[in-house]
Amino acid sequence: MPPKEGMCRTCCRGVYSCHWSRRNDGRRRCTCCWFSAVAMVSLLAASWLYVCMMAFNDRDDFNWKAFESLKRWVNWFMVMVAVYAAIAIYCCLLLLFALFQEAMRDPVDPHCVHKVFLSLAVLLITAGIVGMSCRWADEWHTVYLSLLATGPFLQLGGVVALTVLCGFVFQRFFKAKRAVSKTIIMATFVVLTAAVFLSPLFIKSPCLLEVLPAKPALIGHRGAPMLAPENTMMSFRRSADCGVDTFETDVLISKDGTPFLMHDTTLQRTTDVSEKFPDRANHTSTSFTWMELQSLNAGRWFLKSNPFRTLSLLSERERAAAGNQSIPSLAELLELAKERNASLIFDMKDGDSAGDDTRLVVDTILKSGIRRELVLWLPPKHRAHAQTRGFRQIYSNVSAMLSDGGNLLNLKYNSVSTEELRELKRKNVTVNMWVVNDRWLFSLLWCAGVDSVTTNACHDLQKMDRPDWHLTPSTYRIIWISVDVASLVIMLIVFYMQRRTRERIFCPRDRGTPLLEL
Structure with missing residues (x-):
């Protein structure tokens, strides 16, 4: 009679292979093959989960791409991370069982259900890799x-x-x-x-490195969108309270010629346009008059969707204020920038070829009385008209900057290598990088010598007095x-x-x- 086995060994064998008693059917010949297969899939799952976690900085970009396709705002990134985290945990647990089986000299031959799940895991991970390579390829540089x-x-x-x-x-x-x-x-x-x-x-x-550079300045991306609805006056005030010295926003022109702040080409995501104007919910943002835009609520969506899972940071009073925001005009933001002595960088999402939109924006800036050196002009269209007004020119393209003799750059953080960044610094070019939210990325760019970063997380990055490590x-x-x-x-x-x-x-x-x- 074979000796009685321990409960732990019996349970491990049962969970792994669904055989509760020891088999002597010669299956140890497959031990190396199946152990290698389980180890490789586990390594693949863990590596892909690492990629997903490193892409966490750009989760809003991922959700925006999904919104453009599905027309529904959900935190799709966290859904994806949850799925791949479950796959990685399952594969790693299976690997632990395989190690235990090998240590006990039992066959490392998983049950057919585990084989199916391992195959499904490989397919899902392969789909994720292909999808990132096709639709989000620049994220590989983030990795x-x-x-x-x-x-x-x-x-x-x-x-x-x-x-x-x-x-x-x-x-x-x-x-x-x-x-x-x-x-x-x-x-x-x-x-x-x-x-x-x-x-x-x-x-x-x-x-x-030997000597740590100065801490990068912070630019509020559409204000402080983790603490208030993006592109609202509450959002920009919260960013100013976080110590940002520049506001970043997007400017559109209403149907009747008023410059206002809005990132999206439609109003569906950030307003209640579907309730106020159900027949025009899919219309472009610029097809509405300024009076119609002012009638929309631009804050309740923030309370409903909680896009950054940061509502817990707000008091009841702040939540009430957030739910009662409206679409601001460019003139309102200029007044706040004057009051806080903050610079302003903006992009024009729908500038026309004739230059009428540029003229309206320039006139609004001049009428505000803000110091012209506080305005950072980013839109490439009709740049010459803005240059004659004394605004500082900032570029999103290195070659365009060099051809104009400029020295201010606004780049996506993963668009240049650290070696190229250091070369730009040697040429006395001031570099801002967008959008930087995670501490590890901010720490890396700090060590690399970036001058400033555009961020959604000014409340977190403000507290850092040194990089996470150097x-x-x-x-x-x-x-x-x-x-x-x-x-x-x-x-x-x-x-x-x-x-x-x-x-x-x-x-x-x-x-x-x-x-x-x-």
Whole structure:
């Protein structure tokens, strides 16, 4: 009668393969294949979840793209993250069960249901990768930037993982019967270990620097949209309270010629136009008169959708104020900028070829009495007309800036490399980057020497008095060499102990006959 097995071992086998008793059907031949398959899918799922988490900074952009296609504002990004997080957790748990099965010398052959789920996980992840590559390709550069920020920590984590797994690898090495198998196992482990140990030679993180640059200034992206409805006066006041020195917005022209603040080409997402003007809900924002625009509520959508999951930061009084906002005119924002001595940067979403919209905007700015050096002119159309008025010119294109002899740039944070950024700084170009919300990204750009960032999260970034991390190159060199040496010593000790254990189990004079069988 076989010995009674422990409850933990029986449950593990049952969950993993749906066989509650030990099988002796020769399935251990598939152990390496299925263990490798589960490990590869788990690594793929964890890596893709990492990509999704690093794209969290641009979740609003993702939701906006989904809104354009589906015409419904939902936090689609968090839905996607939840799905892939569940996949990653499932795959990693399955890998843990596989490791336990292997340690107990049971067949690593998952049940057919697990095989179906693993195949489905691969398909969903592949669909996500293809979708990002086709519709959101610039996000891959964000992933590259995240590796610059997390590279040193990923390397240290890799060293720790190799140290923990070395015992398992050496065990397989000593149990292998053929010389070819031994060679493959050890060569693969040595190459992988050398790659991880020496990878710091190729890590060029901006956060490895001798002298930390000054903290980037903050520009409020449509105000402070995490604390109030975007492009409302409450939003811009909240951003000013957060210490931003520049307001960023978008300007459209109403049907009767009033410049107003609105990002979208329609009013569906940020107003109650579907209730007030149901027959015109899909019409463009510029097809409404200023009186009609003023009649719309531009705040209740914020309370209803909670786009950044930040409503908990608002008091009851602030929530009541947020729900009672209206669409502001450009003139109102100019008055606030004058009052707070803040600069203004804006884009014109629907400038016409004749220049009438530009003329209306320029006239509104001049009538406000704001100091002209506080106006940062971004729209490329009819730039020459704005230049004659004394406004500061800021560009979204490097070649256009150089051809005009300018020195102010407004770029998306993942549109240039850190090397290109440093080259621009050497040419005394002032660089602003948009939209930067996450601490890790702000820290990276701070170390890279960015002058300012446009952000939705001014209340968070304002509190930072230093990057999340930065080290001098010499300090980091000492850390990674010390960790590598410590890991190597532990690996050698484990290898020696495994070898001695193997020698004690097998008696040399009996040429490999186990003592337990004598």
